[in-house]
Amino acid sequence: MIVDCAVIGGGPAGLNAALVLGRSRRKTILFDDNKPRNAVTSESHGFITRDGIHPEELKRVAQEELSRYPDVRIEKQRVHLINKENNLFEVETENGEVYRARKIILATGFKEVLPDIPQVKEFYGKSLFSCPFCDGWELRDRPLAVIADDHKAFHMAKLVSNWTNDLIIFTNGSKVLSYEEQELLKSKGIRINEKKIATFIGEEGMLEKIQFEDGTTVLRKGGFISAEWKQAASFECSLEYTFNEQGGIATDSWQRTNTEGVYACGDTRMAGPSQLIMAAGEGSMAAMAVNAALIEEKFNQEKRHA
Numbered sequence: 001m002i003v004d005c006a007v008i009g010g011g012p013a014g015l016n017a018a019l020v021l022g023r024s025r026r027k028t029i030l031f032d033d034n035k036p037r038n039a040v041t042s043e044s045h046g047f048i049t050r051d052g053i054h055p056e057e058l059k060r061v062a063q064e065e066l067s068r069y070p071d072v073r074i075e076k077q078r079v080h081l082i083n084k085e086n087n088l089f090e091v092e093t094e095n096g097e098v099y100r101a102r103k104i105i106l107a108t109g110f111k112e113v114l115p116d117i118p119q120v121k122e123f124y125g126k127s128l129f130s131c132p133f134c135d136g137w138e139l140r141d142r143p144l145a146v147i148a149d150d151h152k153a154f155h156m157a158k159l160v161s162n163w164t165n166d167l168i169i170f171t172n173g174s175k176v177l178s179y180e181e182q183e184l185l186k187s188k189g190i191r192i193n194e195k196k197i198a199t200f201i202g203e204e205g206m207l208e209k210i211q212f213e214d215g216t217t218v219l220r221k222g223g224f225i226s227a228e229w230k231q232a233a234s235f236e237c238s239l240e241y242t243f244n245e246q247g248g249i250a251t252d253s254w255q256r257t258n259t260e261g262v263y264a265c266g267d268t269r270m271a272g273p274s275q276l277i278m279a280a281g282e283g284s285m286a287a288m289a290v291n292a293a294l295i296e297e298k299f300n301q302e303k304r305h306a
Contacts, residue, residue, distance in 0.1 A: 003027040009107030012276045013266025013283035015062040020287035022069030033078035046275040109267035112227035118199045126205030127222040136163040145223030149174035255286035
């Protein structure tokens with residue numbers, strides 16, 4: 001069977017792409033290996049009418065809505081390989097099954113690599129987060145930490161200061177702030193701690209203190225971590241798409257990559273944490289672009305045969 005589009009990734013971007021394709025009467029397969037980046041998150045925010053919803057509940061509702069459209073099929077498999085043969089794409093899963101599609105939408109997203117600090121995973125998603133726009137409201141007015149040992153430290157400290165007047169930036173033993181940046185942060189009441197972090201202290205994932213290698217501790221009740229972002233799945237060798245400066249897949253305003261027939265949306269394009277509503281919007285745009293391309297191909301083919 002040849003489908004109109006294979007959507008790789010079952011997060012908000014992929015789900016919304018499949019919805020728009022289904023409503024456009026396009027035969028669509030959505031591949032979802034059910035390993036989302038936000039698996040540790042208990043609430044999703046910033047999505048109108050769904051603010052505070054659990055990510056799994058959001059997915060359940062979305063898949064239930066997709067089941068109303070007979071042209072949409074969900075395959076709970078991980079895609080292993082994608083090759084382009086003439087004008088069709090061959091999509092192979094880890095189970096060895098092969099599907100053929102006219103278009104591809106990549107919505108696989110990113111995986112975060114957290115700093116190598118003991119116990120960090122116990123607190124991540126509960127009191128330590130990566131996106132202030134997603135979780136800043138819940139941590140408002142608390143004594144917060146920004147943990148960043150790279151070039152994002154200065155920007156992240158400025159951003160998080162929007163939600164609290166009690167903020168310390170921890171560079172975990174690195175000197176990443178210039179003198180000018182340090183002076184500006186201090187002038188705004190933001191303290192700087194360059195000690196190496198030994199561990200986090202708290203119960204059931206709720207941060208209470210940050211302990212350093214010299215044995216001292218600092219009271220903090222939550223915060224934000226600068227993580228490294230990597231593509232959750234990579235098909236660039238076979239599909240030959242390019243990346244933008246942030247490490248995301250480069251696209252135009254219609255979510256089209258430089259490879260004909262391949263589109264990208266959501267975190268996989270934006271290289272880092274973004275709100276669900278942004279990812280879903282990009283999924284919608286990618287689906288509309290796919291539908292427009294298929295319509296043009298149909299009319300051009302009929303014109304050649306006239």
